[in-house]
Each structure stands twice: as C-alpha cells, then as structure tokens.
Amino acid sequence: MLLEVKNLKVYYKTTKGTVQAVDDVSFSLEEGENLGLVGESGCGKTTVVKTILRLFPTNIAHVSGTVEYSGQNILQMTFDELSRIRWKEISMIPQSAMNALDPVYTIEEQILEALQTHDEISYSEALQKIYGLFDLVGLERSRLKDYPHQLSGGMLQRACIVMALVCSPKIILADEPTTALDVVVQDNILQRINELHKKIRASMILSSHDISVIAETCDRVAVMYAGQFMEYASSRKIFGNPFHPYTVGLQQAFPNIKGTKKKLIAIKGYPPNLINPPRGCRFASRCPFRKEACVAKDPPLVEVEPLHLSRCIRSDAIDEIRRRASMEETWERTELS
Amino acid sequence: MDGGKTESATMNVNQDEMIEVRDLRKYFPLEKGFLSSLFSREETKFLKAVDGISFDIHPGEILGLAGESGCGKTTTAKTLVGLYAATSGKILFGGQEITELMVQNRKRWARTAQYIFQNPYESLNPRQTVLDAVIEGLRIHRIGNREERIEMAVQALSRVKIMPPSDFFDRFPHQLSGGQRQRISIARALVLNPKLVIADEPVSMLDVSIRAEVINLLKELTEQMHLASLFISHDISLIRYICDRTAIMYLGKIVEIGPTDEIIDHPCHPYTQLLLSAVPVPDPEAGRIRIKLHGDVPNPVDLPPGCRFAPRCERATDACHLYEPEQVQVGKDHFVLCYRI
Numbered sequence: 001m002l003l004e005v006k007n008l009k010v011y012y013k014t015t016k017g018t019v020q021a022v023d024d025v026s027f028s029l030e031e032g033e034n035l036g037l038v039g040e041s042g043c044g045k046t047t048v049v050k051t052i053l054r055l056f057p058t059n060i061a062h063v064s065g066t067v068e069y070s071g072q073n074i075l076q077m078t079f080d081e082l083s084r085i086r087w088k089e090i091s092m093i094p095q096s097a098m099n100a101l102d103p104v105y106t107i108e109e110q111i112l113e114a115l116q117t118h119d120e121i122s123y124s125e126a127l128q129k130i131y132g133l134f135d136l137v138g139l140e141r142s143r144l145k146d147y148p149h150q151l152s153g154g155m156l157q158r159a160c161i162v163m164a165l166v167c168s169p170k171i172i173l174a175d176e177p178t179t180a181l182d183v184v185v186q187d188n189i190l191q192r193i194n195e196l197h198k199k200i201r202a203s204m205i206l207s208s209h210d211i212s213v214i215a216e217t218c219d220r221v222a223v224m225y226a227g228q229f230m231e232y233a234s235s236r237k238i239f240g241n242p243f244h245p246y247t248v249g250l251q252q253a254f255p256n257i258k259g260t261k262k263k264l265i266a267i268k269g270y271p272p273n274l275i276n277p278p279r280g281c282r283f284a285s286r287c288p289f290r291k292e293a294c295v296a297k298d299p300p301l302v303e304v305e306p307l308h309l310s311r312c313i314r315s316d317a318i319d320e321i322r323r324r325a326s327m328e329e330t331w332e333r334t335e336l337s
Numbered sequence: 338m339d340g341g342k343t344e345s346a347t348m349n350v351n352q353d354e355m356i357e358v359r360d361l362r363k364y365f366p367l368e369k370g371f372l373s374s375l376f377s378r379e380e381t382k383f384l385k386a387v388d389g390i391s392f393d394i395h396p397g398e399i400l401g402l403a404g405e406s407g408c409g410k411t412t413t414a415k416t417l418v419g420l421y422a423a424t425s426g427k428i429l430f431g432g433q434e435i436t437e438l439m440v441q442n443r444k445r446w447a448r449t450a451q452y453i454f455q456n457p458y459e460s461l462n463p464r465q466t467v468l469d470a471v472i473e474g475l476r477i478h479r480i481g482n483r484e485e486r487i488e489m490a491v492q493a494l495s496r497v498k499i500m501p502p503s504d505f506f507d508r509f510p511h512q513l514s515g516g517q518r519q520r521i522s523i524a525r526a527l528v529l530n531p532k533l534v535i536a537d538e539p540v541s542m543l544d545v546s547i548r549a550e551v552i553n554l555l556k557e558l559t560e561q562m563h564l565a566s567l568f569i570s571h572d573i574s575l576i577r578y579i580c581d582r583t584a585i586m587y588l589g590k591i592v593e594i595g596p597t598d599e600i601i602d603h604p605c606h607p608y609t610q611l612l613l614s615a616v617p618v619p620d621p622e623a624g625r626i627r628i629k630l631h632g633d634v635p636n637p638v639d640l641p642p643g644c645r646f647a648p649r650c651e652r653a654t655d656a657c658h659l660y661e662p663e664q665v666q667v668g669k670d671h672f673v674l675c676y677r678i
Contacts, residue, residue, distance in 0.1 A: 040544040153406075182405035182571060187615035187627065209545055212574075212617035216625070235621040253549045255574035257601065257616045258623060264549035264578055270514045 002203055003029040003052070003171060008065035010047050010056075017275035018061050021047045023227040025065075029171065029203050036218030036235065037207040038250075042271055043224040045207040046095065049173045051075075052205070053086055069171075088118045091169040095176040097160035101148040107159050108144040115166045133162040136199070137192050154185035161192070165200065174206045178213060190217055211254050215239055223247050226271050226282035229301060233308035243310035243318055246283045248325045265331050281311070288330045289314055289321050353431040354532045356394040356417070356565050361426035363387040363409075363416050367638060384638050386412040388589035389426070394565040396532065399556060401580030401597060402569045403612075407637060408586040410569045414535045417567065418452045419443040430532070448478060451526035455538040457518035461510040467494075467521055468506035474529045493524040496561075497554060516547040520554065527558065534559070535567045540575070552579050573616055577601055582670070585609045588637055588645040595671030605673040607650045644675070652677045 010022040022044040029035050037045040050056070052067055054074060067074040069085060077085070094100045101110060108130075115126050134141055137158040148156060157177065164172055174193070178186040194217060197204060208214050214221055214235070221238040223231040223246065231244040242248045249267040269286035272278050278285065280295035287294070293313060301309040304318075314321065324330045364383040387409045394400045402410045415421045417428065419439040428436045430449060439446035454460035461470055471493055472486040481489065494502035497520040510518055519539060526534055536555060540548040556579045559566045570576050576583055577597060584594040585606065593606040604610045614628040628651070635641060635648055644662050647653040654677065662676050 040546060183573070184405060184612060184615045187617065190617065191627065210617070211545075212619040215619045215621045216617050218621075239619065239621055250546055251619065253546045254619050255572070255578050256619055257574040257577060257613065258618055258620075261577065264553065266548070266550035266553070267546040268550065270516070270544075270547070 001028050002031050002033075002069070004066075004068040005048075005052070006066045006068070008048065008051065008067065009062060010044075010051050010060070011062035012057065013059045013061040014275070019274045020277055021227055021274060022051070023274075023277070025224075025227075025229055027222055027229070027232065029205060031170075031203055032197075032201055033220065034197065034204045034206060034218045036214035036221040037205065037224055038209070038211055038214050038221055039207075039224035040209050040271070042226075042274070044227040045224050046175050048224075049092070049175045049205060049207050052171075052173060053090055053092055054082060055092075086118075087114060087169065088167045089169055090171040090173065091164040091167065092173040092175065093157075093160050093164045093177045096180050097177065098148070098153050098156035098180065100160060101156060103148050106145055106147055107151070111144075111159070111163050111166055114163050118167050130162065130166060133165055136165075136196060137161050138188070152185075154181055154188065157181060157185075157189055158192070161189070161196075165196065165202075168200065168202075170202055172202050172204045174204060176208055177206065179208070179210070186213070193217060211239075211250060212256075223250070226277065227274055228282060228311060229309070230283065230312070231308075231310045232301070237305075237308050241305075241308070242322075243304045243308065243315050244283075244312045245287045245289050245314075245321060245325065248322060249286075249331065252325065252331075262326075263328060265328050268331060281313075288324070289317070354396045354563075354565065355429075355431065356533055357427075357429040357432075358393070358417070359391050359427040359429070360389050361387055361391070361413070361416065361428065362389055362424045363412050363421055364424045382638055385589050385640065386637070387416065390584075390586070390589075390591045392584055392591065392594060394533065394567055396563045396565050397560055398581045399559050399566040399568050399579055401576040401583035402567060402586060403571065403573050403576050403583055404586035405571060405612075407588070409589040410586050411537060413586070414452070414537050414567060414569055417533070418450045418535055419446045420452075444477070447474070448529050449531055450533040450535065451529060451531040453519075453522050453526050453534065453536040453539050456542055457515050457522060458510075458542070460522055461518055463510050465509075466506060467499075467508050467510075467513075470510075470521060471525045471528055474525065478529065480529075489528050490524070493528040494521070496527060496558060497521070497524045498550075499524065514547075515543045516550060519543060519551050523551075523554065523558070527562070530562075531564065533565045533567070535569070537569045538571070539568075541570070541572065548575070555579060573601070573612060585612065588635070588640065590645060590674060592646065592674045593672070595668060599668060599671050603668075605667050605671070605678050606646075606675050607652055607677070608646045611649075 006026050008022055008025045012019045012021055039045045111130055112126055131141055139158050178189050206217055218235050221235050222229050225246050231247045252265045253267055267286050272282055281299045284290040284294045299311050299313045301311045304310045304315045363386050365386055367382045404410050416423050422440045423436055427434055468490055471490040475481055475486045491502045499505050499520055540551050568580055580597045583597045583600050584591045587608050593609045604613050611628045643658040643660055647657040662674050664672050664674055667673050
C-alpha cells in the first residue's frame, strides 16, 4: 500500500459557521493504481486531494485522521519531512492548471524551479529530463522558452503535467485535470496520462465531476457526496453494479455518446448545507428510496459484495431500487430544500 | 447551402417563423499598434470568427451548434441575437430579411429573439428579485400593467417549474441554487414570447445531476411553445439528447450539418469523426477507437489557404490545401464541407 487515508476529517471556518467539508473519509492507494474521486461541486474531493499534500487555506478549523505515506503520517510530519515528500514523492496537477502558472516567468524557469528546489541537479541534466517529458506529453521543445500567455490552454495543461512529473513522484494528484479543456485536447491529455501511467508507473488520484473521464482512466472509484464516500469499489463495479442511489442517479443524469438514448433523468434538489449537516444519510433529502431509518441514524459504509462498499442501509433492496430508478417518475418530485 | 430547408413541406411547421441564415460572416478587425497604423501600409488583419455559414432553424426544433472553443459558435449566437452586427450575409425571419433591422432596432428584435447565458451566477442581477428580473423585459417593452405582468411572470415561472411561483417572487439570486437561477433566466427569456431562443452552454456551469432538468425543460418548452431553438455546446454527448439537428463548426465554418443521430452515427467530415472519437464514454468496458490527430489548431487570424482542417487532416490531398471545399449533400438533410467523402 502506497498511501492510506483513515478517518480523514477536514473542516473550514467561515463567517456562517464551520463547514464540515470532509467528514470521515478512508481509502487506500496501491502502487500503479489510479483512484478516481467522483463528485459534484462541494462534495469535498478537492479538499481530500489538497489535504494529502497538506495544502490548507488560512481558515482551516479542524483536521483529524491519518494520511499515511510510506509508514509516516503526512499530517504529523515536520515541515522538513513534508518538504521532502512534496513534489518529490507526491505532486499535483491543480484544477485549471493553466491559471496556476506564474505569468511573468517562462515555462522553463518554472519547471526548473520545481526540479532544482527538490533535487541537486545540473542545468543540462535538468534540461534533458524536461525535454524527455515534453516529448512524452507532446509539447514542442521550443515552447520551453515561452511565457504562459503564449501557450494555449491545452499546452499549459501539458506543461503543468510535466511540472508534476519532473521529480519522478510516486503519486500524482490530479484535481479536475481536464475540466477547462476542449474535448479533443482533453482526450489528448487523458491519453497521455494513461500512457504516462504505464511508462512511469506512478499512482494517481484523479478527481472529477465527469464520470466518463473517471471511467476511462481509473481502476478504483470513490463516489463522494456532501463530504463523505457514498460508494467505493472498482471502476467496473461502480459502473456495472452500482449500489448507492446517488451513484445510480448520477449515471442516469449523465449523457452518453454511445448506447441507447434514454431520456436523461435529473436528481432534483441540491446538496445539504455542510455547516449543519443533516442527521442520517446526507443524500436522503434527494433520494426517492429513503425510509425513516435513513434519516434516523448516520448510515455506515457497508460491504455489499467483496471489495465494494456502499453507504446505504437499503442495499438489500438494490434490485428494486435499480428497477425503479430507471423510471423517470421515480425521481419526479417537488424540490426539497 | 441548404441544410434543412428542403423538407419543409413534410414538416408541418409554420414557415412564417423560421430562421434562415445565409452565408453569414462576422469578422473582427485586429487593432494595429499606433506606430504601425501611422507608418505601415499593411492591411488590417481580420479575425474571421464566422466565415460564411448557412443554416435554418424551424419552429419546434432545436438546432445544436457544436464545436470547440474558438470555432465561432458564440459569435454566431451573438450575431443572431443582434449583439454583433453581421459583417456580411443574410438573416431572415419568416422570410423577411432582418439582418440590418435587428441591429438598428435591437429592442424590437429582442421581442423575437432571446438569449440564455452560460453563467447563472453572473447573468442575473444580484440586486433584482426574481419577480423584477422576470418582468423587466415587460417593463422595457411596456407590455401590460402591473397585474398583467405578474400574471405573465407566474406563467413563465410555472413553465420552468419554479413552483409555486409566488414563493419565489421576493427572493434574490444568491438565495437560489445554480439550477434555479438558470431556470429563472429561461423564464425571463420566455416572458416576452420569443420565437427564437438561443441557449449558450446553458448547463455547463451546473452540477451534472441537475443538468438533465434544464435541458429536458428546454426541449419541452421548444415543443410546447413552438420555439426555434439554438443550443450551443461543446458537449456532444449532451447535444445528442436534445438536438434534432446539429451543425458542427470549425474555425468559422460549418463543416457538417444534419440530423443529430445521423451525424453521431455516421459522421462524414474528418473533423466530426475526430470530435466524436474524442468523446469519453462513462463505461469502463467500452473500448474507444481514437483518431490520431496531427498538429495544433491553426491561428484563426492567419488561416492557410484551402480547407481549414487540411493541416490536421489524415485524408488531405494537395487540392485540399489549395481550394476551399464546397458543400456536399451526403444524405437527407445532411451536408458536409469536404472533397474527400
């Protein structure tokens, strides 16, 4: 096991109260594995990703749980120990990476900074390494001397991928890496990520709201909602054999370029306020299958089949749930606040 | 180009409210620097955002306009609604040419053509209540008295399933979810009873689980209110679900246009094929055959001669690099801008 996260809780302080952004999340990452974090805005996936590198905003209120990397808890490391992990062992491709680059420095200067801060390496060696990665991601070598504004969105993203790979990390965290990109460029980048993954054998945690991107790149998938994992299993099981109503609903709301065209069904309503999360299942307010018991107590993650966890107490009724879920009327209800 | 005009007789639609676009062009002059304006004899360069496109939108149908960023779809939309003046070409409504009228009297055209913006967090005035936002158009056009306007607002909000409407009258945008805001934007557009509705990426900023709600609503409204709708999106998977016909744009040209299912199942233009092959599928078991791409998108200001897609096209011949292709009919209502079908 490369990385193990246990009972992670991350809360933020805001003027309106404390937001329980991540509330008891646990997962592991094996070597060479791609883990997908799927969820919509506000579900906590970006917080999870940033916490792994201990990138906290100033209004952090509470962090508990463990993030174990190579036997050490990242959350308890000294700053020196953390510096040795950051970028060298674990790196990140941030969301809208194209906006993450400094506009007043060339690409070369920025990548070199990443490389030389963490490694004793001569300029010529560094250059060779960078060129190798440029070729790998399909960036023209001449672009190295350009400024960010001279590159297109897709090129910038690729430059950020190079920057994330340049220290040969063991884990790459990609936070919505293709969200701001056009579909052809996105496809290109995803292809590269997959090829790179085979070549450099780093593990990856990829967060996205786009389930098709996750389906095509990840081995295991965690479906997040309102700060918690709703379902956690292999990609095949999540897509082929979903157990949680949210997962089922999400797939029905998602358009597919292939296959039979069934009318898309939305999940009405919106996620709960995480300042005072509701008692019981956090998806209950939008779930057509909820029962009294769902709101009475917080549902735990249970194993519904080997290596497949779901946070739903109604997993025994899954066949009926799936049957009813495919009907539009099931999800037809006035919005709930 | 005749995309979609041929079979009108069998379509049982009101010809009087059809939108026809013929050879539309919108060029943006690029500003020269001060010194070069003074001293250089260089001709002004143009960004040819839209470079000769033609299409029809029939009442009761949704035409999809798909393409990647920079292809000209938003410029097309804004020209259609009168926010930009066309550089050349014709726009007709109900058989009447309105290309100049719609810009000279944009207010009047606003009663016919309404726009729904992409960003629900920016397109509603944060200081206006829901009621004020929805009836503002009625006030500007001096339609009805206060009571009548409220009644029309009730109808519009009901149509977009904001229920009960009166509960929402006094709410401000910040009290609403993204999905609700977008639906209110639609209500605001509908209250004037437009004939043409242009939705520019109306759901791309909404959560995935609620996008379906808004696009199903757009489809329903188009049918019920017999609107001519233009749906702009970079998401072809989404277009598949609500657009009757689709036009694929590339660097200011429509490279393919036809019935959506046809285009998706039997894409003819190399760019369409590339675009479709690049769409990810939410199924880990589905293998995808990707088309290899050569090169990057050319600079839209310095376009090479010949077909715009030629530099990246696998099938390009010498002729493709020299001469711009012409429209070819490849099926019922299905047209492609390519020599190499």
